[in-house]
Amino acid sequence: MFLTFATDLAGVDAPASDFGFLLHKNPARPQAVEITGGLAHVFYPEATDQRCTAAVLLEIDPIALVRSGRGKAAEGFTLGQYVNDRPYAASSLLAVALGKLFRTAMNGRCDARPELAARAIPLEIHVPALPCSGGAELAEQLFAPLGWTVDARPVPLDPEIPDWGFSRYVDLRLSGVLRLADALNHLYVLLPVLDDAKHYWVASDEVDKLVRAGEGWLGAHPFKDLISHRYLAHRRYLADTALERLAEADGVELVEETPVEGSVSLADERRTTVAGVLRELGARRIADLGCGEGALVGELLKDPMIGEVIATDVSARALIAAKRRLHYDDLPDRRRERLRFLQSSVTYADQRLAGLDAAVLMEVVEHVDPPRLPALARSVFQTARPGAVIVTTPNSEYNVRFPSLAAGRYRHPDHRFEWTREEFRTWAVGVADRYAYTVEFRPVGPDDPEVGPPTQLALFRLREEAR
Incomplete structure (x- = not known):
């Protein structure tokens, strides 16, 4: 050789x-x-x-x-x-x-x-x-x-x-x-x-090797999925973890944080909007699915009326980062008792999440390969089956309002797709019909009369007859 x-x-x-x-x-x-x-x-x-x-x-x-x-x-x-x-x-x-x-x-x-x-x-x-x-x-x-x-x-x-x-x-x-x-x-x-x-034999330590060697280039590679799956001997759970960590290490949201100078950042507005909808629902037991570094979790813990917050992510590294961001070890005992971390994938059924008042998929679905979206729907709307589900995702029509975003580019290098308003509605209505939920749509951010809001939100509620 x-x-x-x-x-x-x-x-x-x-x-x-x-x-x-x-x-x-x-x-x-x-x-x-x-x-x-x-x-x-x-x-x-x-x-x-x-x-x-x-x-x-x-x-x-x-x-x-x-x-x-x-x-x-x-x-x-x-x-x-x-x-x-x-x-x-x-x-x-x-x-x-x-x-x-x-x-x-x-x-x-x-x-x-x-x-x-x-x-x-x-x-x-x-x-x-x-x-x-x-x-x-x-x-x-x-x-x-x-x-x-x-x-x-x-x-x-x-x-x-x-x-x-x-x-x-x-x-x-x-x-x-x-x-x-x-x-x-x-x-x-x-x-x-x-x-x-x-x-x-390929074990979880190979994920560390891949992320370390791929830092700075693999996260943006057009064949990163193939590379990750082959390098990790086609063990999907390892490849999914590697892709999540690469996105965290190399991917930065390109444009959406400050759409208008002097305005509240879109990330903050999205977080407060979701928290407001959860208060409106009166949800007491909530899961943040794909919590990342825990920004929404921190917002929810401020509300003493919320009895339990479950933070889940496929990436162990993300959960560690969330604990660090939230100063978990220094939290008052009562607040720490309300918070639970679980390593879990949104595309796999997880009975630990069954029976909650609400689940949140905030800027998560666009990171899932389109062929895996039916698996996501089954795991969330069928297996977990919470009383309500909140989904937010970018509105691709609004991308023309970001001067720094080149035509045809996504807002984040790890996005697998970005939906128009009509595409999002079609997917959401189909999921609601299939799993006995109702669905309504709300804007997040300035609602442009031509291209709509930068973020679109769908609120699913479990029908009474299905409870």
């Missing part, structure tokens, strides 16, 4: 051999580290003032890999755990090696050349044999949005017999001007994604 990095440091007043400082590996001294099932070597085929190339070579022993308990992935036949492409082709093993060999470089640190570590430099990367589940086109789709020029060529099964066609491998060459840390993190995430067959 083989990979090379090359640079000439063009435009940088430094010899190309200074590349060794960035990688924290001396060009004059080959090095090796142990990885699962073998050794990872780093050496320099060339290191001159004009050009420097670093190579990573993995020596994988399939028997040692199996004995370690990491090589038992199904390969389609009995001896597949011993006879496979792991010693020869790039895979998650190579990503692990990159993490071990270049951990400091991946963090963007270089005490000897800090100015060089912070700069984008010309880079050329070559992976001669990369398993690519999706072909050369997928390699282009994953790397090109990150600023790389991609040359991905399918490797023939046998060059001497063209009629046999191509293998599942590509010869991948990347070129671009990027920070070395960014380049290493791209490879660390995307090599196992393209291979789509991790050699080790």
Whole structure:
């Protein structure tokens, strides 16, 4: 298994051999580290003032890999755990090696050349044999949005017999001007994604690795869903958690907080409007579904007439942030007893939420993939079945009133869609009819005579005969 990095440091007043400082590996001294099932070597085929190339070579022993308990992935036949492409082709093993060999470089640190570590430099990367589940086109789709020029060529099964066609491998060459840390993190995430067959058990700590390596780029990637699901071995609950955390780390609401200079922010108006509707309903037991960092929860706790507030989110990190924001440990005992945190997904049935007076989905539905909306409706309106449900979501027609929002862009990079007023009404009326609720619609924010309000609110009430 083989990979090379090359640079000439063009435009940088430094010899190309200074590349060794960035990688924290001396060009004059080959090095090796142990990885699962073998050794990872780093050496320099060339290191001159004009050009420097670093190579990573993995020596994988399939028997040692199996004995370690990491090589038992199904390969389609009995001896597949011993006879496979792991010693020869790039895979998650190579990503692990990159993490071990270049951990400091991946963090963007270089005490000897800090100015060089912070700069984008010309880079050329070559992976001669990369398993690519999706072909050369997928390699282009994953790397090109990150600023790389991609040359991905399918490797023939046998060059001497063209009629046999191509293998599942590509010869991948990347070129671009990027920070070395960014380049290493791209490879660390995307090599196992393209291979789509991790050699080790994927647990919740892999979410931390993905979020850490994907910081600053993955949250806005057009294929972030595919990347997250493949990196996390298609474990949906882990991928959903990763996507939530990426949105928190990288996504900022682009335009909607202050629609008019000097006015109350839309976030504040939305929060106070929802709290007002809950007071109007006389709700005493309330769940904030997808609570994020707990802004609405804090508002509800101010009302002593509310007996219980349940804050739920799919992201454990969001719940920790909510506790921190609310100073949970310092709350008076009586107020703390009224508050409960639950890790829960809005698209999965959760009996712990059954029988409440009201549930709130404040700016949540637009973060759910459209095919998952029926699952959301079932979990909230059928399984939980509260007496009332409040849903708020952006009104896409109002987006033209935000000068800083480019045409066709959503207000938040993690939004999967944004509805017009008619689209929202169609969805809400359909849900109400299906699950025996009534529904009414209210504006949040200034109600523009042409495009409506910036936020639209639907109030669902469970019909008397269904109680």
